[in-house]
Amino acid sequence: MSSILKVTGLTQVFGGLVALSDINMTVEQGEILGVIGPNGAGKTTFFNALTGIIPPTRGKIELMGEDITGIKPHIISSKGFARTFQNIRLFKKMTVLDNVMVGLHNKTHASLLASLLKTRSVRKEEAESEKKALEILQLLDLDDFRYELAGSLPYGLQRRLEIARALATDPLILLLDEPAAGMNEQETEDLLGIIQKLKELGYTIIIIEHDMKFIMNICERLYVFNHGAKIAEGTPEEIKKNAAVIEAYLGKES
Numbered sequence: 001m002s003s004i005l006k007v008t009g010l011t012q013v014f015g016g017l018v019a020l021s022d023i024n025m026t027v028e029q030g031e032i033l034g035v036i037g038p039n040g041a042g043k044t045t046f047f048n049a050l051t052g053i054i055p056p057t058r059g060k061i062e063l064m065g066e067d068i069t070g071i072k073p074h075i076i077s078s079k080g081f082a083r084t085f086q087n088i089r090l091f092k093k094m095t096v097l098d099n100v101m102v103g104l105h106n107k108t109h110a111s112l113l114a115s116l117l118k119t120r121s122v123r124k125e126e127a128e129s130e131k132k133a134l135e136i137l138q139l140l141d142l143d144d145f146r147y148e149l150a151g152s153l154p155y156g157l158q159r160r161l162e163i164a165r166a167l168a169t170d171p172l173i174l175l176l177d178e179p180a181a182g183m184n185e186q187e188t189e190d191l192l193g194i195i196q197k198l199k200e201l202g203y204t205i206i207i208i209e210h211d212m213k214f215i216m217n218i219c220e221r222l223y224v225f226n227h228g229a230k231i232a233e234g235t236p237e238e239i240k241k242n243a244a245v246i247e248a249y250l251g252k253e254s
């Protein structure tokens with residue numbers, strides 16, 4: 001099986017701080033991979049490096065065999081990375097549906113002039129976008145809220161809308177940065193069900209998460225970061241028993 005993503009020797013230095021140190025990772029098609037580790041371990045920096053927000057200091061990132069290291073974020077996203085952020089970044093004054101349509105817009109071809117003139121082909125494209133957006137909202141159980149303003153949704157649904165928007169770009173890999181953060185128990189459980197559904201549909205996902213129960217439930221394989229280095233890799237069962245992990249992460253959890 002060929003890997004969707006291959007990361008080799010990824011290193012990120014900020015001034016004197018080594019935020020990522022020689023990270024190697026491979027991700028296979030359809031896999032749900034977890035990245036865990038204490039605060040400041042370098043998890044978000046890892047996503048930032050993958051998506052080109054901060055060009056890595058050293059190392060190589062290959063997506064479907066293509067070297068994408070150091071290329072611009074919008075080009076990387078058009079090649080198939082989509083992500084959500086640790087802090088919600090929605091257009092709060094826009095409807096739920098429009099938030100997803102914005103994600104789709106990257107994929108539509110109408111020129112600005114054609115959009116302004118609302119030519120027939122533009123109207124057709126808009127109708128198709130709306131249909132696609134609705135399908136995505138259904139997948140995330142958000143279709144009942146399509147005409148509500150994003151900012152008026154309860155927190156857990158806003159986080160889900162972020163995932164919907166990311167999916168609209170039709171990504172090869174979906175990166176979720178602490179998707180369950182701040183959710184109550186019910187919201188977390190609902191999210192678990194949705195990620196399970198995405199997995200069954202064949203999506204490839206990397207999840208950073210603080211909630212151990214959540215991540216152990218959904219991922220077949222986990223990577224553990226500490227102080228920018230990968231200290232362990234394995235199945236949830238292996239990770240639970242790993243002494244270095246217990247010391248670095250579980251032991252410190254309060």
Ligand SMILES: Nc1ncnc2c1ncn2[C@@H]1O[C@H](COP(=O)(O)OP(=O)(O)O)[C@@H](O)[C@H]1O
Binds near residue numbers: 017039040041045
């Ligand atoms: N753009 C940046 N400039 C300088 N330091 C940064 C930057 N981004 C992250 N860091 C530092 O890198 C370390 C790892 O941060 P981060 O990746 O956010 O950790 P995590 O997501 O695992 O909590 C932290 O010490 C953080 O302060």
Ligand SMILES: [Mg+2]
Binds near residue numbers: 045
């Ligand atoms: Mg983080």
